[in-house]
Amino acid sequence: MLDKLIGNSDAKAHLRHLMKEGRVPQSLLLAGPEGVGKKHFAIEIARARLCAEQNGEACGVCAPCERVGKFDLPTGDNADTFERVIFSEHPDVGMVIPFRRNIRINAIRDLEREANFNPFEGSGRFFVIDEAEKLNDAAANALLKTLEEPAPTTNIILVTSRPDSLLPTIRSRCQMLRFARVPNEDIEKFLVNKKEYTPDRARIAAGLSRGSVGRALSIDIEASQEQRRIMYEVLEAAAVRRDLAGVLRLSDTLSDAKHKDQFESNLEMLESLIHDIWITAASGDRRRISNIDMEDEILRITSFVTPAELAKWLEAIDDLRRSLGVNINRRMATDAMFAKFAAGGSAL
Ligand SMILES: [Zn+2]
CATH class of the missing domain: 3.40.50.300 (P-loop containing nucleotide triphosphate hydrolases)
Incomplete structure (x- = not known):
């Protein structure tokens, strides 16, 4: 058993x-x-x-x-x-x-x-x-x-x-x-074999699960699409256009009252997208992308950022998540993180 x-x-x-x-x-x-x-x-x-x-x-x-x-x-x-x-x-x-x-x-x-x-x-x-x-x-x-x-x-x-x-x-x-986090591949297989997910949906849910089967099962993939789209726009504004004003506008919509409850899940989606861009930039292997419904968008960003920069972005998200426990000004912390993304190079 x-x-x-x-x-x-x-x-x-x-x-x-x-x-x-x-x-x-x-x-x-x-x-x-x-x-x-x-x-x-x-x-x-x-x-x-x-x-x-x-x-x-x-x-x-x-x-x-x-x-x-x-x-x-x-x-x-x-x-x-x-x-x-x-x-x-x-x-x-x-x-x-x-x-x-x-x-x-x-x-x-x-x-x-x-x-x-x-x-x-x-x-x-x-x-x-x-x-x-x-x-x-x-x-x-x-x-x-x-x-x-x-x-x-x-x-x-x-x-x-x-x-x-x-x-x-x-x-x-x-x-x-x-107990440790469950590897994404294992979660993916479980969703397909035991929960009748299509391979695409299983891949997306596993990518957003952070190693938790419970979380993977609770993700509403269809509803997450709009959120992932906004997170993608943040990354595009930061990495492709280096558009600080645009990034901060998007940061505003994330921290406003309407999106307050989604803050944590937005961070997860942002992390999952960056992870995809990073793994594609580092390995050149597009089969490892989790957000496969956004494959073209992810590949588009890949040529604008280095794996080293992306690794720093992932670290910055971790730092932000940790500081949320003590730091109540979530909006300023998010703005600061995004501003660093947009500044590029050695800003982090
Ligand atoms: Zn028995």
Whole structure:
């Protein structure tokens, strides 16, 4: 069943080994970027133990395997529904998820209670805490007690994209398993083979995914077209015409209220286009372009910028993304970055 999950072959091999030996730690921390399948891995760990076949890995088709992954998770505004462990159709597999920005302390108290019970059906109980970085100090301290003395049949799996935000005392009580971004080629294949994407759409979505299967699946390619078009215009004004005024006009439209929500995705699209131009300029291989519906446009820009300059543009986007966490003046930062693009040469 681990085969169904794409990428992260090191983490997979490690888990397989632990499952086979029956040595999966009782407290695990699955850490890595968003959308790479960490929660699916957590479910697979539970499935492997509760599977009726007991061959190390889960068979995926027996009744326990089926039920382990079926959750009816709450959505919406009723905080009360987030104050408890939410069980799957299997009574030994539960999950705690945050309500807005926090995991409710009552959900952790409920987990503490549940963690004391013997399994109802299988040979172990599994509790997944999703977005564990959203444990505030009170909830984390409540969890700590459970992590210190779990019942011998209880397993707790924390899932997070920000392990550094967890209390060190929590981290030190869990064995950490690190996950990485999934390579674009793997995402592309997955979209074509499992999700019935056409090869073109799969290529574009993978190019915009930043290594996250979740993000690739959530991209609306048709709706992204206009945004990618505007990003292309920015690059054309900067690289071909070296037109500072034009670039700043476009920067204005990006930072205005109407486009505020799209800022992050605009950056991703800009990055994906620059990456395409860079890879084509550096390798001369147009088959490696992800935005294949814009192949002609990308090739047009290629002759106006050097790979070295493009690499600096990609770095500048990374810097901008990092500074957004602390620097609230997004518009000035964006203007400054685009102005450097347009100035060319050694400006960066
Ligand atoms: Zn099974």
